Amino acid sequence: MIAAQYHRSLTRRLSEQYLLYGLSGLFLFTVTAIYFSIQGTLLNSLAITAGIPLGLLLFGSFALRRTSRWHENIERQLTRFANGTNHSVAELRPLPTTDPLAAGWNQLLTRVQEHSAWNGVDRRLSEAIHTQQAKRWELVFQNLTEGIAVCDSEGRIIQLNRAFATLLNRADSKTLVGLDIVELLCEQADESSLIRIHELTNNHVSQVVEIHRSSDLAQGDLAQGDHAQGDHAQGDHAQGDHAQGVHRLNRIVLSGESVNPAESIWTLRDITQQKLAEKAREQFVFTATHELRTPLANIRAYSETLASAGDIPVEQQQSFYNIINNEATRLARFVDELLNISQMEAGAITIDKHEVQLERMLDELLDSQRPSANEKKQTFDIAIAPKLPKLMADKDKLIAALTNLVSNAIKYTPEGGKIAVRVDSDATRLLFMIEDSGIGISPEDMSKLGSKFFRSSDQRVQSVVGTGLGLALSQEVARLHGGHLSIRSQLNQGSCFTLELPLR
Amino acid sequence: MHNLVVKKMSEAHKILIAEDNVVLGDVIRFNLERSGYAVTLARSGIEALRQVASQSFDILVTDYEMPGVNGEELCYQVRNVLKLHDIKLVMCSAKGLEIDHETLKAKYAISAIVSKPFSIRDLLALLGKLEVKSSSSKPLLAVSN
Numbered sequence: 132m133i134a135a136q137y138h139r140s141l142t143r144r145l146s147e148q149y150l151l152y153g154l155s156g157l158f159l160f161t162v163t164a165i166y167f168s169i170q171g172t173l174l175n176s177l178a179i180t181a182g183i184p185l186g187l188l189l190f191g192s193f194a195l196r197r198t199s200r201w202h203e204n205i206e207r208q209l210t211r212f213a214n215g216t217n218h219s220v221a222e223l224r225p226l227p228t229t230d231p232l233a234a235g236w237n238q239l240l241t242r243v244q245e246h247s248a249w250n251g252v253d254r255r256l257s258e259a260i261h262t263q264q265a266k267r268w269e270l271v272f273q274n275l276t277e278g279i280a281v282c283d284s285e286g287r288i289i290q291l292n293r294a295f296a297t298l299l300n301r302a303d304s305k306t307l308v309g310l311d312i313v314e315l316l317c318e319q320a321d322e323s324s325l326i327r328i329h330e331l332t333n334n335h336v337s338q339v340v341e342i343h344r345s346s347d348l349a350q351g352d353l354a355q356g357d358h359a360q361g362d363h364a365q366g367d368h369a370q371g372d373h374a375q376g377v378h379r380l381n382r383i384v385l386s387g388e389s390v391n392p393a394e395s396i397w398t399l400r401d402i403t404q405q406k407l408a409e410k411a412r413e414q415f416v417f418t419a420t421h422e423l424r425t426p427l428a429n430i431r432a433y434s435e436t437l438a439s440a441g442d443i444p445v446e447q448q449q450s451f452y453n454i455i456n457n458e459a460t461r462l463a464r465f466v467d468e469l470l471n472i473s474q475m476e477a478g479a480i481t482i483d484k485h486e487v488q489l490e491r492m493l494d495e496l497l498d499s500q501r502p503s504a505n506e507k508k509q510t511f512d513i514a515i516a517p518k519l520p521k522l523m524a525d526k527d528k529l530i531a532a533l534t535n536l537v538s539n540a541i542k543y544t545p546e547g548g549k550i551a552v553r554v555d556s557d558a559t560r561l562l563f564m565i566e567d568s569g570i571g572i573s574p575e576d577m578s579k580l581g582s583k584f585f586r587s588s589d590q591r592v593q594s595v596v597g598t599g600l601g602l603a604l605s606q607e608v609a610r611l612h613g614g615h616l617s618i619r620s621q622l623n624q625g626s627c628f629t630l631e632l633p634l635r
Numbered sequence: 636m637h638n639l640v641v642k643k644m645s646e647a648h649k650i651l652i653a654e655d656n657v658v659l660g661d662v663i664r665f666n667l668e669r670s671g672y673a674v675t676l677a678r679s680g681i682e683a684l685r686q687v688a689s690q691s692f693d694i695l696v697t698d699y700e701m702p703g704v705n706g707e708e709l710c711y712q713v714r715n716v717l718k719l720h721d722i723k724l725v726m727c728s729a730k731g732l733e734i735d736h737e738t739l740k741a742k743y744a745i746s747a748i749v750s751k752p753f754s755i756r757d758l759l760a761l762l763g764k765l766e767v768k769s770s771s772s773k774p775l776l777a778v779s780n
Contacts, residue, residue: 417730421700424729425656428752432662435755440669454658590679590702 149199152191159187201226201233278399282312286332286395298378298399312397316380321345331382341402344376377406422465426458433458468600471531475607482525482611489519489561493554496530500537504550509541512551520556520634524612529632532608535601536565536628543592544569544625559634560614566627572620580618605630648693648767649673653683653709654727655701663696666755672762680704684712692722693767696758699728707734710743720744723765725758727751 163183208223215222225240226233272279278295280288288308296304299319307315316328324342331338381398433451437443443451474480497513504511540550549568556562572580576587580602602616605628609616613633620626650672654660660676667674675692677683680701687695687709695713699706706726713719724743728734729751736748747761 421729424751425659428727428729429656429658429662431752432659432666432755436662436666439756451662454662458658 149195152195156188156191159183201228201230201236205232205236276400278397280307280312280397280399282395282397284393286312288312288315289394295397295399298401316342319344328380331380339379339381342378342380344378377401377403419469423462426462426465429458430455430462465600468604471604472600475604480528480607480611482528484523484525484612487522487524487526487529489522489554490515492526492530493552496533496537497552500534500541503538503541507541507544507546507548509544509547510549512549513553514551515554516556519554520561522561522632523635524632525608528608528611532605532630533563533565535605536563536630539601540565540567540569540626540628543567549625556634561632561634563630563632564627565630566625568625571622571624571626572618573622577618577620647671647673649675649691650694650696650762651675651677651683651686651692653677653680653695653697653701653706655679655698659698662755663758666759667762670759670762680706680709683709687713687719687722688717691719694723694725694762694765696725696727696762699726699730699734707739707743710739710745714743721768723767725749725761725765727753727758 204224204226212223223240223243225237228234273292275292276294278292278298280291280295282288288310291304291307293304296302296307299307299315301307313328313332317325320328321343322345324340327340327342331340379400379402381400383396383398385394385396433455437448437451437455471480493513493515497511501511537550537552544550544567551564551566553564553566554562555564570589570591572587573589576585576589579585582603606616609630609632613635614631617629617631618626619629650667652660652663652667652674654663654676655678657678660678664674664676672694675686677686680697681704683695683697684704686692695709697706697709701709704712706728710724710726713722713724724745726739726745726748727750728748739745740748746765749758749761
């Protein structure tokens with residue numbers, strides 16, 4: 132641009148100079164002609180009149196040629212520069228003369244070349260930065276956990292990242308370029324999702340839908356599914372069971388100057404875990420409601436019965452009152468457990484460690500549990516090592532954790548069974564072992580043990596009142612003390628729960 | 636007097652209660668018996684299924700949540716396998732929104748679904764309103780006479 136302007140102005144200057152030489156020649160010719168016509172001799176006058184200006188013209192044109200050579204050179208260079216690219220700067224040559232114009236040109240050239248040298252550095256730098264940025268963006272694009280694909284107006288994939296391919300179960304993302312995205316998505320989706328994918332394509336606005344992977348593809352995808360019982364009566368309204376392989380698909384229609392119309396970005400995200408978490412939360416609410424409703428139902432039924440019927444024998448009345456009392460206690464315990472669990476969830480459960488009088492604590496604990504064991508005619512063996520080390524612990528939480536373990540042992544051991552509580556220590560840890568000859572735990576249940584609200588579907592477990600929260604709490608208490616809870620069990624043989632606390 | 640007995644006997648509908656919650660089952664039986672029903676109490680779904688298959692009842696009051704055979708399965712067995720269409724079904728449930736009452740009612744012709752905690756008085760009123768085809772109570776009447 133600048134070069135072209137310079138070129139134009141220089142050309143103008145050169146033509147002005149030619150005009151100047153021409154005009155001076157004409158002026159001299161005219162002056163000489165007038166002079167000799169006044170003097171007389173026509174022939175002489177003609178010869179001189181023609182000769183002098185001719186000589187002048189010859190000299191002038193020689194001088195002009197000498198000057199204009201550089202002009203032409205400059206002009207040629209400038210034309211090439213004006214029509215060329217950036218690289219033409221390198222092709223500009225200085226002129227080997229001291230002519231003021233050439234000197235000016237050379238000076239200009241030095242400036243331009245200096246400038247262009249910086250420009251070059253600049254350009255190379257900006258190119259490097261640009262390449263670096265592009266590489267970084269490519270890296271970001273490829274490493275996003277969200278699958279992204281860019282499609283043309285026909286819905287064919289132009290570009291996609293690894294996550295997109297992985298989410299579609301394809302190992303190599305390159306092989307997917309050029310394929311129809313809707314077809315690709317539909318291959319993987321279950322029937323109910325197909326219509327949603329098509330809806331997405333037909334709309335010209337950005338939209339989000341959930342798609343479910345067809346179940347044969349989702350097999351084995353999840354470590355823990357739901358424990359839905361597979362009987363036909365329940366199958367019909369198990370709408371919540373669809374958490375396996377759920378993807379969130381988002382289509383964003385691009386608009387802007389730099390893109391073709393109807394180009395679109397498709398994003399795909401695996402929301403299976405999120406769905407499972409939602410389901411767990413839902414399950415939590417259902418179980419909590421159920422656990423609240425059950426004792427409430429009993430309380431209501433018994434109190435109503437007592438209130439409405441005046442002719443109930445006193446003994447029976449008494450037993451009804453006891454039931455109401457028991458149910459209220461159960462309700463209160465559940466609320467306590469719920470509170471503990473919610474504190475635990477929020478990370479708000481804190482451990483307030485003090486020195487614990489172990490013997491006294493154990494006496495209290497076992498005394499409170501002994502009646503239940505006696506009621507079931509269970510033998511209740513206690514073996515506490517004679518010299519226990521000093522323990523720093525949160526007494527209340529520890530009692531809660533151990534009470535859960537002991538009362539579980541009693542609950543899940545049939546009448547006449549055996550419960551053994553042993554407390555021992557070595558140099559680094561204190562061990563509370565609660566062993567029973569109870570119903571035991573199946574290997575399948577073992578893996579789910581300790582997850583909140585989990586209760587075995589075993590008839591013998593179901594017949595006992597429980598919330599499925601106790602063990603989770605015991606585990607948490609052990610963890611907060613820097614220890615842990617380990618479980619050994621054999622179905623129908625018995626279980627042994629060991630709560631291990633470090634001595635520090 | 637005779638009239639009263641006949642009335643009493645003809646009202647002595649046979650009710651089967653399927654409830655795994657022992658204390659609740661007891662109090663329902665206590666109240667239903669006091670109201671003149673002939674009550675059989677099954678402590679589990681499978682026991683209820685055995686009872687309903689071996690003798691006829693006018694009304695089945697079942698809990699929804701029971702281990703093994705649950706309330707819904709029990710209703711399915713009664714209606715679709717045992718093909719008992721005259722027996723009135725009443726379901727008690729401690730479940731909330733996770734079961735669709737209307738769908739369930741339509742599916743197994745359940746007369747009513749009551750949510751726990753329910754009022755015993757309301758349950759009795761509801762049972763009183765059921766139009767029971769008293770065919771199954773005839774043997775009871777004959778035995779009583």
